[in-house]
Amino acid sequence: MVTKCIRKMDEEVRRHIDLNWVGQKTVTVAPLAKRLTFDIICSVIFGQGAGPIREALAADFKKMVQAMLSIPVNIPFTKFNKGLSASRRVRKVLRQIACDREAALQQGHSSSADDFFTYMLVLRSEGTHSLTVEDIVDNAILLLLAGYETSSVLITFLLRYLANEPDILGKITEEQEEIARYKGPDEPLTWDDVSRMKYTWKVAMETLQTVFTAIIITHLDANFFDDPNKFNPARFHNQSSVPPYCFVPFGGGPRMCPGNEFARTEILVAMHYLVRQFRWKLCCKDEGYRKDPVPMPLELPIELETRSSPWICLK
Numbered sequence: 001m002v003t004k005c006i007r008k009m010d011e012e013v014r015r016h017i018d019l020n021w022v023g024q025k026t027v028t029v030a031p032l033a034k035r036l037t038f039d040i041i042c043s044v045i046f047g048q049g050a051g052p053i054r055e056a057l058a059a060d061f062k063k064m065v066q067a068m069l070s071i072p073v074n075i076p077f078t079k080f081n082k083g084l085s086a087s088r089r090v091r092k093v094l095r096q097i098a099c100d101r102e103a104a105l106q107q108g109h110s111s112s113a114d115d116f117f118t119y120m121l122v123l124r125s126e127g128t129h130s131l132t133v134e135d136i137v138d139n140a141i142l143l144l145l146a147g148y149e150t151s152s153v154l155i156t157f158l159l160r161y162l163a164n165e166p167d168i169l170g171k172i173t174e175e176q177e178e179i180a181r182y183k184g185p186d187e188p189l190t191w192d193d194v195s196r197m198k199y200t201w202k203v204a205m206e207t208l209q210t211v212f213t214a215i216i217i218t219h220l221d222a223n224f225f226d227d228p229n230k231f232n233p234a235r236f237h238n239q240s241s242v243p244p245y246c247f248v249p250f251g252g253g254p255r256m257c258p259g260n261e262f263a264r265t266e267i268l269v270a271m272h273y274l275v276r277q278f279r280w281k282l283c284c285k286d287e288g289y290r291k292d293p294v295p296m297p298l299e300l301p302i303e304l305e306t307r308s309s310p311w312i313c314l315k
């Protein structure tokens with residue numbers, strides 16, 4: 001199952017880069033990263049591959065999220081009103097996916113390991129949980145909300161920091177090239193490959209430390225982290241030096257983020273292909289960000305330069 005998940009992530013990342021990055025002189029990272037993490041959840045967790053259903057879902061989901069952050073005035077043409085209509089369409093599509101999965105399950109064409117909907121439907125049929133289809137749709141929306149924006153923010157900030165950190169980018173690239181050296185050009189990444197991306201993950205953790213400050217602000221407390229505002233992934237060489245519950249970008253305890261391993265894997269797969277293929281410069285020198293309450297980067301336009309073509313295009 002893990003192998004299948006990473007293969008699908010790998011496929012989504014390559015497809016996304018081929019469609020949106022290859023051949024471009026500039027790209028705007030934040031919306032692209034959002035679309036990538038949305039597509040990964042749809043494909044890996046929902047079993048919903050590329051196509052018109054996913055396109056419509058992505059467009060309506062975006063409107064729904066915008067409405068959640070807008071002034072709640074429900075009159076025609078307001079963001080809120082458009083978001084309510086979009087939310088009804090999102091639920092309709094997710095309901096339809098659940099019905100399709102149920103039909104496949106009844107015909108014996110699928111099993112609980114296939115995707116989130118089938119898994120929930122099997123739980124329901126076993127009678128262990130009194131789930132309705134609306135409950136399953138609610139949980140699918142929660143997964144999308146919790147999973148796509150967070151990971152996309154991390155990808156965006158990683159690219160933003162790395163633009164100004166050539167040494168760190170160089171070390172990441174070295175690690176990723178070493179992993180690629182023993183693989184065929186179109187051979188997907190495996191769990192073993194991802195487990196070897198130790199330095200790249202330290203850089204991601206440093207980004208989480210710098211940007212995803214916990215509510216209790218331990219991340220920026222000099223009692224726990226030397227020079228906490230300095231971008232310094234080397235601090236994670238000795239992780240045992242961080243006291244328990246002081247580095248908590250994914251929360252902690254029983255409510256800790258259930259998507260943390262998923263996020264780690266998708267970030268590493270995305271970085272593998274991005275750093276090997278491109279170099280980039282920030283178009284705007286000092287793009288700030290706001291907290292809303294998670295950090296929201298500005299759009300982050302970057303100038304792209306292609307390094308090489310390390311894999312065969314899927315197109």
Ligand code: HEM
Nearest residue numbers: 146147150151154249250251252255256257258259262263
């Ligand atoms: C960089 C990426 C991510 C970060 C920083 C992050 C962070 C967090 C945090 C801080 C919480 C709250 C934990 C608490 O209450 O103590 C949380 C909850 C949650 N996350 Fe994540 N997350 C990320 C990615 C993901 C992904 C990719 C998924 C799903 C695919 C996901 C699914 C969830 C869910 C469902 C919850 C709610 C858990 C509950 O209420 O019990 N997250 N996340």
